[in-house]
Amino acid sequence: MQKVYVLGGQQSDFERNFSKEKKGIVAILRETFDDAFLATGLDYGIIGKLAKENRVTAFVGNFDAEQYCGQGHLGSFLTELDPAFYGVPSARYEAACASSSVAIDAAISKIRLGDIDLAVVVGVELMKTVDSSICGDYLGTAAYYQKEARGKEYPFPKLFGKLADASIDRYPIGEERYMNALARISDKNYRNAKANPLAQTRKWFMNYEQASHRGTPTNSLVGGRLAISDCSQVTDGAVVLFLVSEKFKQLYINKEIIPEINGGGYGLLRSCLRTR
Amino acid sequence: MKINNICVLGANGTIGSQIAGLLAAFCDAKVYLVSRTMEKSIKAKELAVKSVRADAIAPLLIPKTYQDAEECIGSSDWVFESVPEDLAIKEETHRMIARYRKPGTLVSTGTSGLSIGTLASLYDDEGRSLFFGTHFFNPPYSLPFLEFVETRWSDKSVADGLFSYLENTVLRKAIHVKDRAAFLGNRIGFIFMNEVAQFADLYKDRGGIDYMDAILGPFTGRAMAPLATVDFVGIDTHKSIMEHLHACEPDFFSTECIVPDYVSRLVEDGRVGKKAGAGFFKQEYDGTGRRRSLVYDIASDSYRPYKAYALPFADRMVSLLSDGLYQKAIDVLLGDDSEEAGICRYFLVKYIICSYRSAKEVSGNIADADIAMSYGFNWVPPSSLCMLFGRRKGIERLMGNDDRIRESLKGFDMDLLDEKPGMTDIDYRRYFKASR
Numbered sequence: 203m204q205k206v207y208v209l210g211g212q213q214s215d216f217e218r219n220f221s222k223e224k225k226g227i228v229a230i231l232r233e234t235f236d237d238a239f240l241a242t243g244l245d246y247g248i249i250g251k252l253a254k255e256n257r258v259t260a261f262v263g264n265f266d267a268e269q270y271c272g273q274g275h276l277g278s279f280l281t282e283l284d285p286a287f288y289g290v291p292s293a294r295y296e297a298a299c300a301s302s303s304v305a306i307d308a309a310i311s312k313i314r315l316g317d318i319d320l321a322v323v324v325g326v327e328l329m330k331t332v333d334s335s336i337c338g339d340y341l342g343t344a345a346y347y348q349k350e351a352r353g354k355e356y357p358f359p360k361l362f363g364k365l366a367d368a369s370i371d372r373y374p375i376g377e378e379r380y381m382n383a384l385a386r387i388s389d390k391n392y393r394n395a396k397a398n399p400l401a402q403t404r405k406w407f408m409n410y411e412q413a414s415h416r417g418t419p420t421n422s423l424v425g426g427r428l429a430i431s432d433c434s435q436v437t438d439g440a441v442v443l444f445l446v447s448e449k450f451k452q453l454y455i456n457k458e459i460i461p462e463i464n465g466g467g468y469g470l471l472r473s474c475l476r477t478r
Numbered sequence: 479m480k481i482n483n484i485c486v487l488g489a490n491g492t493i494g495s496q497i498a499g500l501l502a503a504f505c506d507a508k509v510y511l512v513s514r515t516m517e518k519s520i521k522a523k524e525l526a527v528k529s530v531r532a533d534a535i536a537p538l539l540i541p542k543t544y545q546d547a548e549e550c551i552g553s554s555d556w557v558f559e560s561v562p563e564d565l566a567i568k569e570e571t572h573r574m575i576a577r578y579r580k581p582g583t584l585v586s587t588g589t590s591g592l593s594i595g596t597l598a599s600l601y602d603d604e605g606r607s608l609f610f611g612t613h614f615f616n617p618p619y620s621l622p623f624l625e626f627v628e629t630r631w632s633d634k635s636v637a638d639g640l641f642s643y644l645e646n647t648v649l650r651k652a653i654h655v656k657d658r659a660a661f662l663g664n665r666i667g668f669i670f671m672n673e674v675a676q677f678a679d680l681y682k683d684r685g686g687i688d689y690m691d692a693i694l695g696p697f698t699g700r701a702m703a704p705l706a707t708v709d710f711v712g713i714d715t716h717k718s719i720m721e722h723l724h725a726c727e728p729d730f731f732s733t734e735c736i737v738p739d740y741v742s743r744l745v746e747d748g749r750v751g752k753k754a755g756a757g758f759f760k761q762e763y764d765g766t767g768r769r770r771s772l773v774y775d776i777a778s779d780s781y782r783p784y785k786a787y788a789l790p791f792a793d794r795m796v797s798l799l800s801d802g803l804y805q806k807a808i809d810v811l812l813g814d815d816s817e818e819a820g821i822c823r824y825f826l827v828k829y830i831i832c833s834y835r836s837a838k839e840v841s842g843n844i845a846d847a848d849i850a851m852s853y854g855f856n857w858v859p860p861s862s863l864c865m866l867f868g869r870r871k872g873i874e875r876l877m878g879n880d881d882r883i884r885e886s887l888k889g890f891d892m893d894l895l896d897e898k899p900g901m902t903d904i905d906y907r908r909y910f911k912a913s914r
Contacts, residue, residue, distance in 0.1 A: 215905060224912035229802030233907060282801070396649070399903055405622060405649060407503040412534035420531045 206313045207451050208461040209244070211323075211443035212237040216402040220438040221330040227271060228282045230440045231326060235283055238442035248454065250286035252320050259318050260292035261309045263302030263325040269340045270331050280324070290322075298344035300468060301325065302441065309445050310463055319450040323443040329436040337436055346474040356424050359433050361475050363426025381427065385413035388431045402437045479643040481584075485510040485554035487547070487561060487571055490518035492525075493588065493616045494560035499526030500618050501558070502538040504648045510550040512542045519543060529619050551578035558612065560588040563718065568592060572600045579605065584640060586612040591660040591722055594627045606631035610640060613661060614650075615854045623854030624650035625661045651853040653846040659726035660719055662840045663850035666833045667707075667857070668719045673734045673828065674704040675741055677821065682776040685785050687758050692787040693822050696911035697795050697807070699858025707855075709751040709758040717745050730839075731832060740776050749774075756781075791819040792914050800912035807910070808866040812876070824882050826863060827873060831886060833860035834894045845899035852904050861899045862906030870895040 214234045220226070239245050252258035260280055268274045277293040295305040302325030309321035329337055334356075341358045342351025351357035366384075370377050392408035395401035408431060415421050416429035423429050451460060472478050486498040489511035502509045511526065513519045519541030527536050542550050551557055557579060561571050568589065575585055581604055587597055594611040601609055611627030624644055628637045644650045655661045660668065674694060678686040685692075691703035700707075708716045717737050724735040744750070744757060751757030758774050760781055772781035791814035798807040811819055811826075837847035848859035867873055870892055877884040 215908070218908050223908060223910075224796075225800050225802060229800060229912075232802035405620075407530045407532050407535075407619075409503075409506070409534065412532045415534045418533040420527070420533045 203314050204316045205448045206310050206463040207446050207448070208463060209444040209446045209450075209455065210238075210242040211441060212241045213400055213441040214439050215400045216437050216439045217400070217404065218438060219330045220328055227267065227273060227276070227279060227326060227328060230328065230438065231279065231324065231442075232283050234324075234326075234440040234442045238444070242444055244444060244454075246284040246286040249284075249290070249320070249322065252318075253286060253288070253290045257319040258290055258322065259309070259312055259320075260287065260290055260322040260324065261305035262292060262294045263296075263305035263323070264294055265296060265298055265301050265327060266340055266343060267326075267328070269343070270337075271328050276326070280322075292322075297468075303468060306443070306445070307466060307468065310466065313445060313447050316447070319447040321445040323445060324440065325443075326440040327436075328438045330438050341436075349474055350476070359425025359428055361425070362433070363428045364475060366427055377427075381416075382414065384428075384432050385410055388413040402435065402439075479639045479647075481505050481507050481555045481643070483508050483510070483554045483556075485512060485550045485557045487512045487551075487557065487559045487575070489513050489522040489526075489560065491560055491562070493614065493618065495522035495525040496529040496616070496618050497558065497560060497588065497614050498522065498539060499529040499532075499535065500614075500648065502526065502535040503530045503532055506538070507555075508538050508540060510540050510542050510546075510554065512544060512547060512550055514544060516541060516543050529617065547574060548578045551575055551583070552580055554579075554583060556584040556586070558586055558588060563589060563592065565592055565596070568597060569600060572597050576601045576605055582608070584608050584610070584636070586610045586640075588612060588614055590664055591719060593659075594657045595629050598629045598631060603631070607633040608636055610637065611657065611661075612640075612644065615663065621854055621856070622649060622651045623663060623850060624648075624652040625655045625663060625850070626652050627655055627657050627661070629657060651849050653841055653843075653849050655841050655846070656839075658840050660723045662836055662846060663854040664719055665723060665836045665840065666829070666847060666851060666860075667855050668716060668723070669731050669734050669832050669836075670825070670829050671704045671708050671716065672720050672737065674825065675708065676734070676736070676738050677825075678705060679738045679740060679776055685787065686774075686776040688773040688784050689787060690821075692789060692792070692914065693818050694825055695792065695914045697792055697799060697914055698822060698826060699863060699906075699909045701856040701909075701911070705758050712751045712753055713741060713757050714745050714750040717741060731835075734828075734832075744774070787818075789816075789818050789914070790814075791816055791822075796912050796914055799910050802907070804907055804910055805866060812867065812872070820880060820882075823876060824880065824886070826867070827876060827883050828886055829857075830860045830864045830867070830873070830895070831890055834864075835890070838894070843899070844894070844897060848899060848904055852906075852909065856909065858906050858909040859904050862904070864895055866906075 212234060214230055220230050249258055262276045264276050267276055280287040280292055295301055295308060297304040305323050309323050312318045313321055338356040345351045345357060345361055354360060370380050389408060389410040392403055395403045398404060412421060413431040417423050421429045421431050484501050484507050486494055486509060488494045489498050490513035498509050498511050501507060511519045511522045513522060523539045523541050526539055527533055557575050559571055561567050585608060590613055598606045598609040613625040615621040615623045626641050641652055644652045674690050678690045681689055687705050691705050695703045720735050720737050748754055749756040760772050761769055762772055763769055773784050775782045791810060794810045795807040811822060833847040834844055837844045844861055848861050851857040852859045873895055877887060
């Protein structure tokens, strides 16, 4: 088993709305690659060189570009950025919100097996392409759409609302404490965002009082007892991450200390929520 | 710095109510909304809540009238004045604040260009030392830019504390500017837009207003085309900013600051833009109830439908921008020999020159022009545009082929073009829209 190292990468500015800017998947990928190269010192030249040696593979995580952007086959889209990707094995990985995580998982396996020295892992979503109602419907396809989402407005928050109901029923903490805890989490998350220059909500106002004021015009209920402040909101964003082998590390990286991946994994629950 | 009570005078105005909401939210302070009538103040409170999308701040917002001014001002740590941009009204308001404020109370004005020193002089020594200009941009929740103005009487440590508070607590992208007409952001933006309005007159036989907006649309690094922006802001506001700047500093871009006659005529007719239902543009409903957009045709003094101008260079730029190829899009502009591309280049070079000159004079730092134009106007930072144009060498190349550009650079310190501003966190790419 080969060691796997995290060389680094970059995320896009999650505050941006690429749809409003009238830009598509190629633009967000190109920009994020440019930024990731800047952050790591890699470039298309190294990818092209390793491509000739069959030592690089790309893994593209994405949930539902077919619906949101009318575009499938995202693995091949990297060739639109630069000829360095010609001939590079590249495929799209989909596992709803965990899409990019399974892309990373696949990349780790390839390096561990010694098949490649550089894994280019990409996560990309353009979700501001449609209004919130249509977006909610598309998100519903991550659930058991036919049985639990079709024809429902904002199906995903509603499913989470059911999860909240079940949690309150199952654990003896009381509804008030549970809901207050959710408001505290929301307040904390928004405060953390203010310290992140690439966070979607870094300029938004939120505090515990606002998060506790559910069912108001500025914090409407969207899923049973859950309000907007209890949900993460969709945006447009991309991430590029480079994972490398021991050989790559020795050849191309001057840094002494570089994070190593020692483990990881994931597992499934039943899709249908009411049968869990 | 901790501010517990704030008094906003002129809270019924669009900007006043929104700033009241912003301050209640981010300062977690009690905010008095003072207007002429209680009805207006209650309405202002609704607007304030709506502007930051937070019902939770409602208990912090206290509607009041000028009858309660003594109590509100006297019990506030910070008094923010947001009354109309009329020196007489402002002076009257500040005399009142000076009468009622307790020692130690901060006072600031939201004026977009009147003299801060003149207003500060209405206070006693202690009051002057705590008086500042805090120019917010509209709408303040989504445009975080703020110009901060000190006077010769300002208490430096209080000024530093308030500036830091505005940056870190009110989440403003704040810059220091001198007490000069129109400060920095409006100076750059409105000079640019006024010259576009002049060119619309010059090219009125080709279409005028929509012709110029087509040449300088969102693909040139802005959210909205220039004359559409003037119409949105108010043509009367534009005219008064330009006339005030020209009167105060007649030598600063003197030709570019002259308001065209047709603009003055529209203002006289009350056609001051979107807020009046007519201006450079207007909406009309036909017999079937269908809405159509019309543009003011300077040549015929009437409104007509928009024209679809064929601008191949713009189409090529838009196509490249949609794929994130920013430098290539600018290279298309630089290499295109159409007259419209030439006009576009001229204006973008003028934007760089005016920004650099203004920044040097008004704030002393080119990076401040980047902050002003991106966070205050949603326009591409001028230093990023300068970089995409190839800095001094690139612009000198353009001078060789274009008399207008050569003329506009006379007396300009070309070394500035190679100056790299201090680091800002501004990503220029978001300002280029892939649309005409």
